[in-house]
Amino acid sequence: MPDVGHEFDDRLGRAFDRRLVARLWHAARPHRSLIAASLVLFPLISAVELAQPYLMKVAIDNHILKADWLGLTWIVALYVGVLVLLYALHWLEAYLMNLTGQRVIHDLRAALFGHLLRLEAAFFDRNPVGRLMTRVLGDVEAVSEAFTSGLFAVVADVITLAGVVGVMLWLDWHLALVTFSIVPALFVAAGYFRLRARDAYRRVRQRLAHLNGLLQESLQGMAVIQLFARERYEAERFREANGAYHRAVFASTSYDFFLYASVEALGSIAVAVLLWYGGGEIIAGAVSFGVLVAFIQYTNRFFLPIRDLGAKYTVMQSAMASSERIFGLLDRPPAIVSVGRATARDQESRAPAVELQGVWFAYEDEAWVLRDCSLSVAAGERVALVGPTGEGKSTIARLLNRSYEAQRGRVLVDGVDVREWNVARLRRHVGIIFQDTLLFTGTVEENLKLGVDGAVAPADLARAVETARAAAFVAALPRGLDEALGERGANVSHGQRQLLAIARALVYNPAVLVLDEATSSVDAESEALIREAMSGLLAGRTSLTIAHRLSTVQHADRILVLHRGRIHEEGSHAALLRRGGLYARLTELQAGPSAA
Amino acid sequence: MSRASSDVAAVRSLVGFGAVSLVGTVFAFAGALAAMLAADPWLTLWALAPYPALVLLAKRFNAVVNQRAQATQEQLGVLSARVQEYIAGMSVVRAYTLEPRASADFASANREYLRRSLALARTQASFAPLMGLIAGVGTLVLLWAGGKAVVDGRLSLGALVAFNGYLAYLTWPTIALGWTLSIVRRGLTSMARIQEITGARSDEREEQIGLGTTMPLSTSMRPLWEPAPGTVFVGERDVTRLPRGALRVMLGYVPQEGFLFSRSIAENITLGREDADAARVREAAVAAGVADETDGFLAGFDTVVGERGLTLSGGQRQRVALARALVGRPPILVLDDPFASVDASKEEEIAGNLRALAQGRTVLLMTHRLRAAQLADRVVVLDAGRVVEQGRHEDLVGARGLYARLWRVQQLEEEIARA
Ligand SMILES: Nc1ncnc2c1ncn2[C@@H]1O[C@H](COP(=O)(O)OP(=O)(O)O)[C@@H](O)[C@H]1O
Numbered sequence A: 001m002p003d004v005g006h007e008f009d010d011r012l013g014r015a016f017d018r019r020l021v022a023r024l025w026h027a028a029r030p031h032r033s034l035i036a037a038s039l040v041l042f043p044l045i046s047a048v049e050l051a052q053p054y055l056m057k058v059a060i061d062n063h064i065l066k067a068d069w070l071g072l073t074w075i076v077a078l079y080v081g082v083l084v085l086l087y088a089l090h091w092l093e094a095y096l097m098n099l100t101g102q103r104v105i106h107d108l109r110a111a112l113f114g115h116l117l118r119l120e121a122a123f124f125d126r127n128p129v130g131r132l133m134t135r136v137l138g139d140v141e142a143v144s145e146a147f148t149s150g151l152f153a154v155v156a157d158v159i160t161l162a163g164v165v166g167v168m169l170w171l172d173w174h175l176a177l178v179t180f181s182i183v184p185a186l187f188v189a190a191g192y193f194r195l196r197a198r199d200a201y202r203r204v205r206q207r208l209a210h211l212n213g214l215l216q217e218s219l220q221g222m223a224v225i226q227l228f229a230r231e232r233y234e235a236e237r238f239r240e241a242n243g244a245y246h247r248a249v250f251a252s253t254s255y256d257f258f259l260y261a262s263v264e265a266l267g268s269i270a271v272a273v274l275l276w277y278g279g280g281e282i283i284a285g286a287v288s289f290g291v292l293v294a295f296i297q298y299t300n301r302f303f304l305p306i307r308d309l310g311a312k313y314t315v316m317q318s319a320m321a322s323s324e325r326i327f328g329l330l331d332r333p334p335a336i337v338s339v340g341r342a343t344a345r346d347q348e349s350r351a352p353a354v355e356l357q358g359v360w361f362a363y364e365d366e367a368w369v370l371r372d373c374s375l376s377v378a379a380g381e382r383v384a385l386v387g388p389t390g391e392g393k394s395t396i397a398r399l400l401n402r403s404y405e406a407q408r409g410r411v412l413v414d415g416v417d418v419r420e421w422n423v424a425r426l427r428r429h430v431g432i433i434f435q436d437t438l439l440f441t442g443t444v445e446e447n448l449k450l451g452v453d454g455a456v457a458p459a460d461l462a463r464a465v466e467t468a469r470a471a472a473f474v475a476a477l478p479r480g481l482d483e484a485l486g487e488r489g490a491n492v493s494h495g496q497r498q499l500l501a502i503a504r505a506l507v508y509n510p511a512v513l514v515l516d517e518a519t520s521s522v523d524a525e526s527e528a529l530i531r532e533a534m535s536g537l538l539a540g541r542t543s544l545t546i547a548h549r550l551s552t553v554q555h556a557d558r559i560l561v562l563h564r565g566r567i568h569e570e571g572s573h574a575a576l577l578r579r580g581g582l583y584a585r586l587t588e589l590q591a592g593p594s595a596a
Numbered sequence B: 001m002s003r004a005s006s007d008v009a010a011v012r013s014l015v016g017f018g019a020v021s022l023v024g025t026v027f028a029f030a031g032a033l034a035a036m037l038a039a040d041p042w043l044t045l046w047a048l049a050p051y052p053a054l055v056l057l058a059k060r061f062n063a064v065v066n067q068r069a070q071a072t073q074e075q076l077g078v079l080s081a082r083v084q085e086y087i088a089g090m091s092v093v094r095a096y097t098l099e100p101r102a103s104a105d106f107a108s109a110n111r112e113y114l115r116r117s118l119a120l121a122r123t124q125a126s127f128a129p130l131m132g133l134i135a136g137v138g139t140l141v142l143l144w145a146g147g148k149a150v151v152d153g154r155l156s157l158g159a160l161v162a163f164n165g166y167l168a169y170l171t172w173p174t175i176a177l178g179w180t181l182s183i184v185r186r187g188l189t190s191m192a193r194i195q196e197i198t199g200a201r202s203d204e205r206e207e208q209i210g211l212g213t214t215m216p217l218s219t220s221m222r223p224l225w226e227p228a229p230g231t232v233f234v235g236e237r238d239v240t241r242l243p244r245g246a247l248r249v250m251l252g253y254v255p256q257e258g259f260l261f262s263r264s265i266a267e268n269i270t271l272g273r274e275d276a277d278a279a280r281v282r283e284a285a286v287a288a289g290v291a292d293e294t295d296g297f298l299a300g301f302d303t304v305v306g307e308r309g310l311t312l313s314g315g316q317r318q319r320v321a322l323a324r325a326l327v328g329r330p331p332i333l334v335l336d337d338p339f340a341s342v343d344a345s346k347e348e349e350i351a352g353n354l355r356a357l358a359q360g361r362t363v364l365l366m367t368h369r370l371r372a373a374q375l376a377d378r379v380v381v382l383d384a385g386r387v388v389e390q391g392r393h394e395d396l397v398g399a400r401g402l403y404a405r406l407w408r409v410q411q412l413e414e415e416i417a418r419a
């Protein structure tokens, strides 16, 4: 199954992709009134901007040349009005574009995170946290740029260009055509730039990816490099890749500068042509002085958007690359979907609380972890599951709450196939408690009420804390239940964390409890507390305890020994010991080297 | 990693665009100003009158923008901490059906981030049009005061128009100045951080040294971790006195984690050694027991492995790393737990290879699997950093010490695995 694109993805280079722009438009649809407002603003702003040179023309021709200072004052007053209006409009424009972009990516972030929550566990095995964080937080920023300085800016530029052309033709079409004689050269320059820049930018991306990959690898393998005294060789490799990147950046920058410089030069030529031709016309009396001045200013506006094309090109290119990755992730369907059908326990049912029937399961391809595994736990029964590490005990727990799905065979809860359960209800019903579980940022109380919908009575909470033997240490916290737990519960000890996990399980109160016991050892005192807490938790409940410490399973109703992907032995502690099989050996093994 | 690339990028923009635009800015500004003063000093004063006020205004804006940008950045930190927490704890999220809570939690942080981003955008939105305003006010003053001068006959119309042109050259530099200064500031900060790294001496002592079997070995591999003089000897010579290269010629070392680079198998074996030709590579690969498998790959020894290539199994990686150590034909071979990440069947195979490798060589094998230790002429047992027992395998098993107890446990484990 493909993952959602690598960090150093280098297959992209396009600045405009119809399909992706259509998707972006779809994502922006809820905010279309904002977009419409921006689109209304653009011509307004263009009009007000284009009024400035015109006012200049009127000032010169009608007032300065006619020595009408009072009239000039009026024009100046009008100019003040135009300036203020323009400032306000520009502010509104910039804010609206930001508002649109930010709202769109706010929604995209929410959609991405929501989608991640729906994806199955196997997806997270293949995609490291860092990469997913980049999707949710990094890539969307590039998309917002498309709104603030990419797509929209291009639309605004086109409108301004059209306005400039119109006003120039209207003022003096002769002079306008003379000015536009430079346009074919402009097209040639822009076309050449587009052709070259695209490849140049792609090379920059590729070489940067290569450089990053090399850097990352060298850092990871630094011990090996130093061990074999290969520092100089590695440095040489890096220098080469760095040089290649440097050359690519230089090439792409030189295209940017080519465009910039040639547009500037063409602009100057246009002004020169204008002065030469216009000067003659003024002398001939065909053109007024004011018109020529206004023309020079309009010509500058005409060239500005074309000159800045390079910057917009880059913005759009990275926006396209990012949206490709974002939509790639959003398009990846969850492999495990809830049927949404509610399942209630049939009161008459005699079906086991949980049952595995001939289950085959592999995380990858044919590397079977479970092979034709069958087991069942009757309602009210306390069963322990033991076996050497890596045999698949935790895997069985993950199958029971449908984090993963069996390739063959059936997993039944209350006699109903888990695939027919509503997933949320299933997970409320079969609670998997990781005893060494992580705590989330929040207070102790919030962590205890995790996943419980609705209110929890304070008395119930207190009882759970009491039963879990956590009351003493919680009371000792400065703020008790309201104590904030640091990042990942950094401020509580290992043993205390296990007690909190047990209290949390008591509050969650699932019908079937699957307990995946912690492997890590704690001090003897905590060990005793945890054991008491556990018996409080298991009392009167259907449970499947995955035990790493065999000492904790001796009181189970039944012990299952998992080996080679199936249940190898089962029975009570005493019976299994008498049998002298795997369980007996495991017990001896756990007694440790000292007992030999 | 991120520090490296983003700092370098900042410095790049400092020496690239920052420098160019600083020089350009100064020239444009000075040139335009000189031309204006030459044409008409009074009018110049008039035209420049609004500038100081606008520069001050820009500075004020800048302060607000910085403050809000920081607030936005902080909230991004909060948001990313949430995302990280929930993605990393996804198994708990699933087990406790925390999806609604996670969504709500994320939504509130996301909303706050949006709020702060928009607050920032509001100030920034007023900052950008300032450029237009500065240009406009200059033109305005010029038009009014200069227009009067033309009307009064003190100034020619052409001079007024030229003045307007020069003014345009002043606007952009004024704005660019602040912007350039901020690039320079960012670049210099990054430069300082880069210097901090490159300035760090490469012989820094590693703070934490792994205890147990790995330590004495690594200690001999100067300069990764340097032992005290007079404590570690190779062939009667103090390792701290040996020239750096010499030790590595004598010692072939296979680390516990056989790290492979995303390169061809041959390159992984030679790591760029000039004296290792194809024949030597093959010889090493044969000795390490990877030659046959490698020949089976599509491109043979040129097959690229690792993240961007063929994925090798733990045992295969281990053996490529072994070939890497052998290609230099070292008289002493040090193996750090070659059985750490291989299963029982491969263990037999590697043990078989070891016997062949030991021909005419000194081999130091660090391992927690005692079955492999059976091959050794002498076994040294370490406990908590000290040698507690020494001798032949058979004698140690009979001695009923730590080694004998470990032996019993591992036999039990084997029995369980075989059951
Ligand atoms: N997410 C995963 N992806 C791939 N393999 C896995 C994953 N989780 C566990 N495994 C492998 O599946 C086997 C069983 O693992 P597990 O159920 O955790 O064992 P146990 O809980 O009995 O120690 C092990 O070989 C382990 O390496």
Ligand SMILES: [Mg+2]
Residues within 6 Å of the ligand: A393, A394, A395
């Ligand atoms: Mg486990």
